[in-house]
Amino acid sequence: MTGKTGAAVDDAALIFPAETPHSLTERICAITLHEGESGWTPLWWWLGLGFALALLCMGVISVAWLFYAGLGIWGIDWPVAWGFDILNYVWWIAIASGGTFISALFFLLRAPWRTSLNRLAESLTLCAALCAAIFPILHLGRPWFFYWLFPYPNTMGLWAQFRSPLVWDFFAILAYVLCSILFWYFGLLPDLATLRDRAQQRWQQVFYGVLALGFRGSGRQWRHYQPVYGVMAALMAPLVVSVHSIVGMDFAGGATPGWHSTQFPPFFVFGAALSGFAVVLMAVILLRPAMGLHPYITARHIDTLGRLLLTSSLCVAYAYVMDAFSTYYGPDPADRTMFAFRLHGLYAPVYWGTIVLNIGFPQLLWWRAIRLDLPVVWLICLGVLIGMWLERFLIIVSSLARTQLPSAWGQYTPTLWEWSLLCGSIGLFLTAFLLLLRFMPMLAMAEMRAMLAHRP
Amino acid sequence: MGAPFTPRANIIMTTCLAAIAFAVAGGGLWWFAWPYSDYTRHVGWVVQQPVPFSHQHHVAGLGLDCRFCHSSVENSAQASLPPTFTCMTCHSQIWTNAAVLAPVRDSLARNTPMTWQRVTDVPDYVYFNHSIHIAKGVGCESCHGNVGSMPLTYKAKTLTMQFCLDCHRDPGPNLRPVENIFDMDWHRGPDTPSIAALVAQYHLGRRNLTECSICHR
Numbered sequence: 142m143t144g145k146t147g148a149a150v151d152d153a154a155l156i157f158p159a160e161t162p163h164s165l166t167e168r169i170c171a172i173t174l175h176e177g178e179s180g181w182t183p184l185w186w187w188l189g190l191g192f193a194l195a196l197l198c199m200g201v202i203s204v205a206w207l208f209y210a211g212l213g214i215w216g217i218d219w220p221v222a223w224g225f226d227i228l229n230y231v232w233w234i235a236i237a238s239g240g241t242f243i244s245a246l247f248f249l250l251r252a253p254w255r256t257s258l259n260r261l262a263e264s265l266t267l268c269a270a271l272c273a274a275i276f277p278i279l280h281l282g283r284p285w286f287f288y289w290l291f292p293y294p295n296t297m298g299l300w301a302q303f304r305s306p307l308v309w310d311f312f313a314i315l316a317y318v319l320c321s322i323l324f325w326y327f328g329l330l331p332d333l334a335t336l337r338d339r340a341q342q343r344w345q346q347v348f349y350g351v352l353a354l355g356f357r358g359s360g361r362q363w364r365h366y367q368p369v370y371g372v373m374a375a376l377m378a379p380l381v382v383s384v385h386s387i388v389g390m391d392f393a394g395g396a397t398p399g400w401h402s403t404q405f406p407p408f409f410v411f412g413a414a415l416s417g418f419a420v421v422l423m424a425v426i427l428l429r430p431a432m433g434l435h436p437y438i439t440a441r442h443i444d445t446l447g448r449l450l451l452t453s454s455l456c457v458a459y460a461y462v463m464d465a466f467s468t469y470y471g472p473d474p475a476d477r478t479m480f481a482f483r484l485h486g487l488y489a490p491v492y493w494g495t496i497v498l499n500i501g502f503p504q505l506l507w508w509r510a511i512r513l514d515l516p517v518v519w520l521i522c523l524g525v526l527i528g529m530w531l532e533r534f535l536i537i538v539s540s541l542a543r544t545q546l547p548s549a550w551g552q553y554t555p556t557l558w559e560w561s562l563l564c565g566s567i568g569l570f571l572t573a574f575l576l577l578l579r580f581m582p583m584l585a586m587a588e589m590r591a592m593l594a595h596r597p
Numbered sequence: 598m599g600a601p602f603t604p605r606a607n608i609i610m611t612t613c614l615a616a617i618a619f620a621v622a623g624g625g626l627w628w629f630a631w632p633y634s635d636y637t638r639h640v641g642w643v644v645q646q647p648v649p650f651s652h653q654h655h656v657a658g659l660g661l662d663c664r665f666c667h668s669s670v671e672n673s674a675q676a677s678l679p680p681t682f683t684c685m686t687c688h689s690q691i692w693t694n695a696a697v698l699a700p701v702r703d704s705l706a707r708n709t710p711m712t713w714q715r716v717t718d719v720p721d722y723v724y725f726n727h728s729i730h731i732a733k734g735v736g737c738e739s740c741h742g743n744v745g746s747m748p749l750t751y752k753a754k755t756l757t758m759q760f761c762l763d764c765h766r767d768p769g770p771n772l773r774p775v776e777n778i779f780d781m782d783w784h785r786g787p788d789t790p791s792i793a794a795l796v797a798q799y800h801l802g803r804r805n806l807t808e809c810s811i812c813h814r
Contacts, residue, residue: 298762
């Protein structure tokens with residue numbers, strides 16, 4: 142990983158001038174189809190996969206023991222009945238926002254830089270949403286009855302409680318995961334067709350051919366394809382806002398100090414944007430040299446993502462300030478007691494860590510030199526991911542630990558099984574993402590070719 | 598390099614997709630409909646008893662009142678099964694040598710209760726109380742069916758939560774005048790008080806009968 146981004150190229154270029162539609166297709170297909178010199182599976186991929194599978198195994202063991210022994214193996218208890226389960230869920234679903242912001246929102250805004258990043262970002266979204274989706278199921282006492290949240294006529298005469306944000310949450314996540322998969326897959330169709338046509342081995346022809354669903358790139362197909370893609374983007378952009386708003390309402394709906402706040406829905410959207418951009422930036426910085434993507438992901442992209450990260454960090458800072466303001470401006474002494482506990486109680490290091498990692502360090506991105514200094518940006522992004530995790534810990538644990546009744550105060554210490562489940566979810570994320578890296582094109586070739594054709 | 602697929606591939610693909618759609622839809626429908634079947638709920642299943650006791654003969658034929666055997670139904674959560682002495686009230690005098698009644702005589706001789714098998718069972722997390730239902734005018738028949746027509750006793754109703762809630766949400770239609778609670782094959786007649794009158798008489802409608810803790814503790 143080099144420190145600077147290559148002075149020979151104009152920093153404003155979205156794609157190196159020497160690139161042609163042909164060279165782009167050839168290069169990306171070679172990686173996916175495992176052809177030629179640039180197509181061999183590199184050592185870092187095997188090492189990464191081994192590491193990811195080891196983590197995943199840990200998670201599988203943790204889940205197996207959880208199903209056998211029940212929720213008692215975790216550190217949750219009264220009064221802190223939500224712990225790592227909900228914390229990790231909120232953290233992962235926030236990470237899953239990046240792809241949708243970049244891919245759908247900036248598609249609608251016609252931002253040209255989004256084309257090189259959308260496939261990568263959407264793949265990250267998909268893997269993170271997968272990790273997020275397992276936690277709400279695992280946190281149930283009887284996880285095999287998770288479908289009781291779904292309103293269907295049944296012999297129990299039970300119906301979902303539509304006044305509860307937890308039910309909205311179920312629908313929001315379901316819709317978000319399904320639409321993310323569809324959006325990702327639909328965008329992939331022309332590239333799958335390209336891979337089918339270029340594949341040399343029989344299994345590749347069949348694999349990509351079946352997945353391409355008969356896409357042949359005829360004028361008629363493109364005429365239908367483009368409006369549908371636009372409509373899907375228009376659906377996804379509000380969905381990403383609604384899903385995080387509803388995650389915020391899961392908390393705002395409870396009469397718990399620190400949760401019962403009208404700013405929670407936008408606060409969670411801000412936090413989602415922050416962690417979403419951070420994870421995309423981290424992946425981009427690592428994959429650019431590892432997969433030879435320099436010609437397509439340039440300094441301009443890194444710079445733009447850095448600006449977005451800074452913007453969302455400022456939004457989060459606003460939410461933190463408002464959190465403190467509404468606590469001390471408001472009438473509720475329980476709120477103030479809880480907030481004082483955050484500032485200098487048992488979990489105070491978590492609070493100050495959140496502030497430093499989510500607001501402090503990202504301020505370095507005001508300087509362009511730092512935005513283009515890749516190791517520093519990578520570390521800031523890592524800090525943001527950790528900071529967002531700490532923020533969720535703070536929101537969930539410190540509020541539940543200091544509710545209105547002092548007699549019901551308590552604390553929470555996660556157990557080994559909760560830590561191993563967190564590691565397992567990271568393993569699941571990495572495994573899924575590494576497999577996608579190897580078997581799916583990580584650049585939207587069809588869109589990039591169109592961009593190259595329209596290049597001035 | 599030729600085309601990877603022959604024209605036949607379209608048919609295969611379409612068939613596969615249709616089969617998957619059919620399997621998913623069919624599987625979903627089966628999973629959804631299965632709990633509704635009388636088979637899963639054991640409705641109409643006769644339970645083997647140590648003696649083939651006939652409610653048809655004793656209730657419809659001889660006219661015994663339910664409470665003659667199920668004596669605690671008005672005062673207790675359990676309706677209770679009769680002790681052997683209750684059987685022997687009559688069977689020490691009639692059918693004294695019937696082979697089919699040998700287990701009853703045996704039970705008396707050994708001073709060991711009969712092992713009657715439960716026909717109408719609800720899960721252990723349901724705290725069903727017979728006495729309150731009798732006190733509030735719900736007939737035996739509403740849950741147990743017309744046992745007077747059963748030569749061998751079987752489960753007559755599904756007893757799903759849906760079954761319980763249907764009545765708890767709207768108890769009126771299942772209410773009877775006090776004197777008809779233990780009747781079999783009873784129907785509302787012209788002289789029966791109106792549903793509203795019965796609801797008022799039994800003081801229903803003051804409490805939400807669908808609160809979880811009404812049945813689950």
